[in-house]
Structure formats: C-alpha cells, structure tokens
Amino acid sequence: MLRITREGGLALWTVDRPHRRNAMDWATMETFARAVEEACADPTLRVVILTGAEGAFLSGADLYELSSYRTEADGRRLSTLMGEALRRMETAPWISIAAINGPARGGGAEVALACDLRVMAEDADLAFVQITWALPPGWGGGQRLRRRVGLGRAMELLLTARRIGASEALQLGLVERIAPAGQALAVARALAEEILQWDAEAVRAVKALLREGEEMPYEAALAAERERFARLWAAPAHWAAKARFLNRRSM
Numbered sequence: 001m002l003r004i005t006r007e008g009g010l011a012l013w014t015v016d017r018p019h020r021r022n023a024m025d026w027a028t029m030e031t032f033a034r035a036v037e038e039a040c041a042d043p044t045l046r047v048v049i050l051t052g053a054e055g056a057f058l059s060g061a062d063l064y065e066l067s068s069y070r071t072e073a074d075g076r077r078l079s080t081l082m083g084e085a086l087r088r089m090e091t092a093p094w095i096s097i098a099a100i101n102g103p104a105r106g107g108g109a110e111v112a113l114a115c116d117l118r119v120m121a122e123d124a125d126l127a128f129v130q131i132t133w134a135l136p137p138g139w140g141g142g143q144r145l146r147r148r149v150g151l152g153r154a155m156e157l158l159l160t161a162r163r164i165g166a167s168e169a170l171q172l173g174l175v176e177r178i179a180p181a182g183q184a185l186a187v188a189r190a191l192a193e194e195i196l197q198w199d200a201e202a203v204r205a206v207k208a209l210l211r212e213g214e215e216m217p218y219e220a221a222l223a224a225e226r227e228r229f230a231r232l233w234a235a236p237a238h239w240a241a242k243a244r245f246l247n248r249r250s251m
C-alpha cells in the first residue's frame with residue numbers, strides 16, 4: 001500500500017504497511033514504480049517526500065510474501081522492478097526527499113540512498129542487512145553506497161550489516177539533515193519549502209547537472225554545467241529576480 005497525497009507542487013508518498021514495518025510487497029513495489037513513472041509525466045510536480053507509516057521508514061522487501069518466490073527469475077524480477085524504479089527516480093525532474101522516521105532496513109536503506117536528499121530522525125537507524133539473508137544489495141544500494149562513502153566504508157557497512165545511527169549517518173554523508181524524534185516528516189516538509197521557493201527550472205537544472213555529472217568525464221560535466229548556466233542566464237526568471245534586486249529601492 002502506497003498512500004499518495006498532493007499539496008501543490010509537493011507530493012507525499014507514504015508506504016503504509018505498519019504491520020510489516022512498511023516492508024514492500026509486490027503490489028506496493030508495482031504501485032511505487034507506476035507512481036514514479038506517472039510523476040515523471042507531471043510537469044507540475046516539483047518535490048516528492050517519501051516516508052513510512054507509524055514510526056518506521058521502510059523494512060525492505062516483504063520477507064513473508066517473497067518466501068514463495070524462489071527462482072532466479074523471481075530474484076531478477078525483484079531487483080529489476082525496484083532497481084529500475086529507483087534509477088528512474090534519480091533521473092526524474094523532481095526532487096525526492098526521504099523522511100527517515102524509523103528503521104530503514106535492507107532495500108529500505110537502498111530506497112533512502114536513491115533519493116536526492118535524506119532527513120533522518122535522531123532515533124532512526126539504517127542497516128544494509130542483505131548479507132544476513134545471504135544476499136548482496138539488489139536495488140542499487142551497493143553502487144550508491146560506494147559512490148557516497150567510498151569503497152572501504154561501503155564494504156564495511158555491507159559486510160557487517162551493522163546499524164548506522166543518525167549522527168554517524170550525517171558524519172558519513174549518508175543523510176543531509178537530522179530531525180528530533182518524531183519530526184522527520186516535519187523537517188522534510190520544511191526542506192521541501194526551502195526548495196519550492198526557487199524557480200522550478202533552476203531547481204531542475206541543479207539536479208540534472210549534478211546527476212548527469214556523476215556519469216560524465218570531468219571536463220564534459222564542466223561543459224554541460226556551463227551550458228545549463230548559459231541557457232538559464234537568458235531565462236525570464238533570472239531577469240525577474242535581478243529586477244527585484246536592482247529596483248528594490250524604488251519599490
């Protein structure tokens with residue numbers, strides 16, 4: 001069950017399976033993948049906050065449901081469905097914010113890493129527990145972790161499955177903001193408002209240049225950034241902002 005609510009340019013996506021600490025069953029994964037695609041076709045959507053119901057973030061895949069899907073093809077379906085949906089979210093024109101309001105385990109930790117930004121409650125924790133199930137990460141969390149914390153730390157976190165508390169997550173660069181217990185969603189909303197105040201095209205350009213730059217050689221990424229700057233330099237929103245400053249004394 002994925003509950004979606006909309007408030008202007010902001011959408012709130014809540015995985016609502018508290019009886020399973022918000023583990024994702026097939027239906028929830030398919031709904032999530034569809035929601036990502038539909039959101040990418042909605043030019044009015046600017047920020048998506050993703051969270052879990054009732055004090056847990058996401059507990060990964062639903063271990064009960066998946067216990068009857070044992071073939072390699074089932075594993076490929078599981079890794080492909082969510083792996084591709086998370087990659088689509090990374091390249092989406094809207095900003096994704098994970099409000100980590102409780103335990104994020106396994107695939108749940110991978111979903112958090114695939115978001116553009118993360119707000120973590122001080123009493124929440126992350127754990128990449130796949131190894132405890134005799135598995136590597138399946139939803140892209142290994143590559144995202146390595147890029148974010150480096151090879152050695154990624155290896156340590158994946159091979160120990162240890163819990164990462166909020167202060168360590170912030171120190172490792174795994175999350176961008178810490179919230180008081182019970183306030184992850186409120187702090188994520190405040191972060192969303194900080195982003196929504198800016199010109200939509202400029203926000204999209206910042207995400208695009210940072211995301212595409214991850215896949216480019218340095219010189220090409222610098223050139224792409226310069227091009228995006230040049231295009232928005234001529235945009236009306238830029239000159240309207242400048243006019244407000246230049247004419248502020250006469251306003």
Ligand SMILES: CC[C@H](C(=O)O)C(=O)SCCNC(=O)CCNC(=O)[C@H](O)C(C)(C)COP(=O)(O)OP(=O)(O)OC[C@H]1O[C@@H](n2cnc3c(N)ncnc32)[C@H](O)[C@@H]1OP(=O)(O)O
Nearest residue numbers: 019020021023059060061062063064103105106107130138
């Ligand atoms: C690529 C996906 C990846 C993979 O397939 O490799 C995965 O994500 S596999 C799943 C990885 N997730 C886990 O291993 C997390 C397991 N759960 C826990 O560690 C805890 O439940 C925790 C920390 C999330 C919450 O602990 P708490 O003490 O608050 O609650 P309980 O443990 O009592 O759980 C309550 C209730 O929820 C059920 N539950 C929790 N997680 C899952 C899950 N992933 N799938 C199915 N069900 C889950 C738990 O079994 C309890 O229900 P009950 O009916 O009492 O069994």
